Structure formats: C-alpha cells, structure tokens
Amino acid sequence: MMYLIYQNGEACIACPVTCTEGQVKLSDIPANVLEAVHEGGVWRLYGSKFFSSATHADYAVITAKPSGSEKVANGEASMLLDAAQAMGYATCRAVDAGQNMDRVRRMISESKKFITESCQKIVHNAMQVLGGIGYTNVFPLERIYRDIRLASIWTGTSEVMSMIVAHEWYRECKKARAANLTRDFEADAEEAFAEDEKIYE
Numbered sequence: 001m002m003y004l005i006y007q008n009g010e011a012c013i014a015c016p017v018t019c020t021e022g023q024v025k026l027s028d029i030p031a032n033v034l035e036a037v038h039e040g041g042v043w044r045l046y047g048s049k050f051f052s053s054a055t056h057a058d059y060a061v062i063t064a065k066p067s068g069s070e071k072v073a074n075g076e077a078s079m080l081l082d083a084a085q086a087m088g089y090a091t092c093r094a095v096d097a098g099q100n101m102d103r104v105r106r107m108i109s110e111s112k113k114f115i116t117e118s119c120q121k122i123v124h125n126a127m128q129v130l131g132g133i134g135y136t137n138v139f140p141l142e143r144i145y146r147d148i149r150l151a152s153i154w155t156g157t158s159e160v161m162s163m164i165v166a167h168e169w170y171r172e173c174k175k176a177r178a179a180n181l182t183r184d185f186e187a188d189a190e191e192a193f194a195e196d197e198k199i200y201e
Helices: 002-007 011-020 057-062 076-096 101-135 141-151 158-178
Strands: 035-039 042-046
Touching: 076 101, 101 141, 101 158
Parallel strands: none
Antiparallel strands: 035 042
C-alpha cells in the first residue's frame, strides 16, 4: 500500500497516515487531537492537527473529532480505502498479466473479503460520527449501511472467502515445497531443535 501511495505522489500523506495509525513510530508529536466544536452556528476546531509534516489542511479538518463523539475519525477510513484500492489494483494486475489461476483465485477472494469488511468498518465509523440522525433517511448513510452489509454476503460470505484463501494458499505452499522453493524458517529460532519443548498434539 505504501509503495502505491508514494508512486502516486502522496508522500506527504503517507507519513502522517502511518504515524497516526501507529504503524511507524518516528516522532513524539501526537496524533490528531483536533476537536470540532459547534459554536454560534459554525464549527470551530481546537487542538493540534495530526503530525507536523502533514501539509494538507483538509486532512486535518476531516479527521477532527466532533465534540462528544467517539474518537473514531483518526485517519482509519483513509488508510482502509487506500489499502482496499491497492489490493484491488494488485488483483486486477495479476488477472491482466495472466498469472496462475490458483493464485488469482486466492487474490480475488482476499480482495472481496478485505474490501467489503473495510468498507463496513468505514461506514460504521461514519455512523458513529453522525450519531442517531445517521440512521434516518435525512442522510444517505442508512442506505449505504444496509447495502454494504450485503456486500460481504452476496456471491460468497467472508467465511467462504477465507476458506478459499486458506485452500489456495496451502496448495501454493505445497507446490513451492515440492519444487524446493522454500526453506525451513523454523530452524531460525535459537532453540529450534529443543524437541522436548514442542508439543504437537
């Protein structure tokens, strides 16, 4: 994901996103603690924006937490959308390149599971931000909430996708071992041969 972000000239976004999410700890500068407070008919922002190197003011604004809401707007939606897009892109490239169909089948199943579940989490967080009114037809979120739930069920549930992924991964791994393309990484452990410490039952 990070490679694709940088390739698309989004380096100034990649840094704050990874640091805010805790993927990289390079600084003691706090993550976004902006709070949006409704005062006199307008929204005012109080606090610090996320990570000092973020030059995009709009990113700081959209990740501000409305006063009194759960702290869910922390850049997670942006991260999940970027990751989902990257996974979909990689899967399409594999199909176009004519890669082995066993691997393509696994990647398609991984993409469906990850993308649909990520979108569900994003919509859930959006509902938390809006509160009760988000469940009414005043906003389209209630329809999106229902529609996105179907996505992880239609044409195969997430559980079915997981089963396909596991099946194809083990088949791919078995073929790689038969062709001597793998190594026994368990032997990398300092006490790998302490068999009396291992229980296989």
